[in-house]
Amino acid sequence: MEQEGGIPRDSISNRVKKWISERILNGTYPPGHRLVELQIAHELKTSQGPVREALRELEASGLVESEPFKGTRVRQVSAREMQEAYQVRAFIEQHAAELAAFALRDNTSRLQSEIVAAHEAAEKGDIETFSRHNAVFHRQIVEASGNSILLRFWDALQFEIRSQVILSQEKFSPLEGEKLHQAIIDAFRNGNGKLAGRLLRKHLLGFADTIDSTHEASWVHAGRKSSTG
Amino acid sequence: MEQEGGIPRDSISNRVKKWISERILNGTYPPGHRLVELQIAHELKTSQGPVREALRELEASGLVESEPFKGTRVRQVSAREMQEAYQVRAFIEQHAAELAAFALRDNTSRLQSEIVAAHEAAEKGDIETFSRHNAVFHRQIVEASGNSILLRFWDALQFEIRSQVILSQEKFSPLEGEKLHQAIIDAFRNGNGKLAGRLLRKHLLGFADTIDSTHEASWVHAGRKSSTG
DNA sequence: CGAATATCGATTATCGATAATTTATTATTT
DNA sequence: AAATAATAAATTATCGATAATCGATATTCG
Numbered sequence: 001m002e003q004e005g006g007i008p009r010d011s012i013s014n015r016v017k018k019w020i021s022e023r024i025l026n027g028t029y030p031p032g033h034r035l036v037e038l039q040i041a042h043e044l045k046t047s048q049g050p051v052r053e054a055l056r057e058l059e060a061s062g063l064v065e066s067e068p069f070k071g072t073r074v075r076q077v078s079a080r081e082m083q084e085a086y087q088v089r090a091f092i093e094q095h096a097a098e099l100a101a102f103a104l105r106d107n108t109s110r111l112q113s114e115i116v117a118a119h120e121a122a123e124k125g126d127i128e129t130f131s132r133h134n135a136v137f138h139r140q141i142v143e144a145s146g147n148s149i150l151l152r153f154w155d156a157l158q159f160e161i162r163s164q165v166i167l168s169q170e171k172f173s174p175l176e177g178e179k180l181h182q183a184i185i186d187a188f189r190n191g192n193g194k195l196a197g198r199l200l201r202k203h204l205l206g207f208a209d210t211i212d213s214t215h216e217a218s219w220v221h222a223g224r225k226s227s228t229g
Numbered sequence: 230m231e232q233e234g235g236i237p238r239d240s241i242s243n244r245v246k247k248w249i250s251e252r253i254l255n256g257t258y259p260p261g262h263r264l265v266e267l268q269i270a271h272e273l274k275t276s277q278g279p280v281r282e283a284l285r286e287l288e289a290s291g292l293v294e295s296e297p298f299k300g301t302r303v304r305q306v307s308a309r310e311m312q313e314a315y316q317v318r319a320f321i322e323q324h325a326a327e328l329a330a331f332a333l334r335d336n337t338s339r340l341q342s343e344i345v346a347a348h349e350a351a352e353k354g355d356i357e358t359f360s361r362h363n364a365v366f367h368r369q370i371v372e373a374s375g376n377s378i379l380l381r382f383w384d385a386l387q388f389e390i391r392s393q394v395i396l397s398q399e400k401f402s403p404l405e406g407e408k409l410h411q412a413i414i415d416a417f418r419n420g421n422g423k424l425a426g427r428l429l430r431k432h433l434l435g436f437a438d439t440i441d442s443t444h445e446a447s448w449v450h451a452g453r454k455s456s457t458g
Numbered sequence: 459c460g461a462a463t464a465t466c467g468a469t470t471a472t473c474g475a476t477a478a479t480t481t482a483t484t485a486t487t488t
Numbered sequence: 489a490a491a492t493a494a495t496a497a498a499t500t501a502t503c504g505a506t507a508a509t510c511g512a513t514a515t516t517c518g
Binding site: 011049052053056057060068081084085087088091095147148149150153157 | 240278281282285286289297310313314316317320324376377378379382386
């Protein structure tokens with residue numbers, strides 16, 4: 001049985017949550033934007049309760065922040081925090097790679113197919129699709145580590161990071177990254193988790209270094225480019 | 230201006246949250262125990278809303294879990310998950326130690342005082358106090374790393390772990406750990422973050438290894454001992 | 459004029475009631 | 489008696505209304 005309009009089969013608060021995060025991630029609601037419970041409730045033809053619940057969950061995941069009696073706003077992630085996030089991601093993945101070495105040995109076809117898909121998207125200039133496949137590639141490694149807590153943290157970071165896309169046009173050189181990705185896959189195929197880990201770490205820390213305070217205003221929100229810089 | 234009864238100056242939902250987590254952590258609500266919104270609301274002379282909100286926040290922090298329309302229960306943490314948590318904690322702290330090397334060089338007095346306090350508590354057999362100081366010791370290292378995301382993850386882990394205290398009586402040998410702690414402090418004093426990191430990692434992974442499935446039923450809830458084993 | 463205070467509009471926090479859903483119980487059929 | 493269906497009880501999810509608090513503006517007093 002299918003629903004008609006919006007997002008199907010889910011509690012209202014969940015639908016609200018998706019609706020809001022979509023708008024945050026695609027830049028409709030920019031950092032600092034105020035989210036008024038009753039206003040959103042009215043817009044979505046529901047009541048305050050589910051909206052409030054959705055906002056609280058988004059707060060837990062770091063996408064918005066709220067103060068008692070003052071309300072909720074889309075969170076502004078500082079350049080510093082962004083760097084920290086990438087540093088943490090770097091060593092999460094390094095560690096995951098070492099743990100995943102056994103599981104991925106001679107078992108890299110799924111990794112490979114993500115890289116292929118990412119490559120195709122990159123050639124078409126489709127950043128959105130490229131990013132998705134790229135993310136899946138990295139996530140698969142953490143998944144293969146077999147440590148669910150590691151994966152939970154990785155997901156949390158990824159979600160938080162997504163709100164501030166890091167691919168400013170100048171830095172977007174997927175071709176270079178591609179060689180590295182291939183090297184990582186090769187390392188896994190040979191069962192060399194240590195090497196794969198080192199490569200991943202280097203890759204991500206390099207990314208972190210490209211984030212500086214001058215970027216803060218010139219980040220690209222998924223979809224549209226903001227030429228605030 | 231002081232309140233009279235319970236916990237002062239906080240939103241109701243926050244007070245409810247503290248009230249519930251207290252009961253989970255001290256074993257009043259054991260794993261699997263069902264938490265009924267209206268029942269708790271009635272017991273605390275409030276309404277469903279704040280209780281629901283509190284439960285959702287506790288879910289986000291991993292202390293309880295809930296399914297749509299089926300309700301909320303105190304989460305049972307498996308031995309496996311516990312091991313994973315300690316593994317993650319181990320390498321978080323290892324990494325933090327390396328980052329903290331500079332900040333802690335010739336600046337270990339606060340670490341030292343926690344160890345002293347922990348030692349005193351241990352001699353008195355006061356596990357509760359020992360654990361607290363021990364936790365602060367480790368947390369200070371992560372704090373000194375200067376990476377707030379790392380600290381956030383560490384806090385999340387710590388909170389989750391707290392619900393299943395790991396110091397079963399047999400394994401409670403603080404004296405052995407003490408030497409290690411001292412060695413860690415010495416390493417920091419000499420600015421040797423790598424060494425401190427290795428020691429921390431070894432310490433924590435050793436801990437993780439003592440957790441096996443036979444422990445699952447014999448964990449000690451903070452405060453009272455459950456001789457379920 | 460300027461500081462402190464009262465008032466108003468907007469919004470969050472909480473409440474009590476109702477709808478939707480699950481779980482348990484009873485009735486019905488074979 | 490076992491399996492299935494119908495009903496009832498319990499609980500979560502949502503709603504609409506009220507209370508509490510914030511921020512801004514107007515007002516009073518020195």
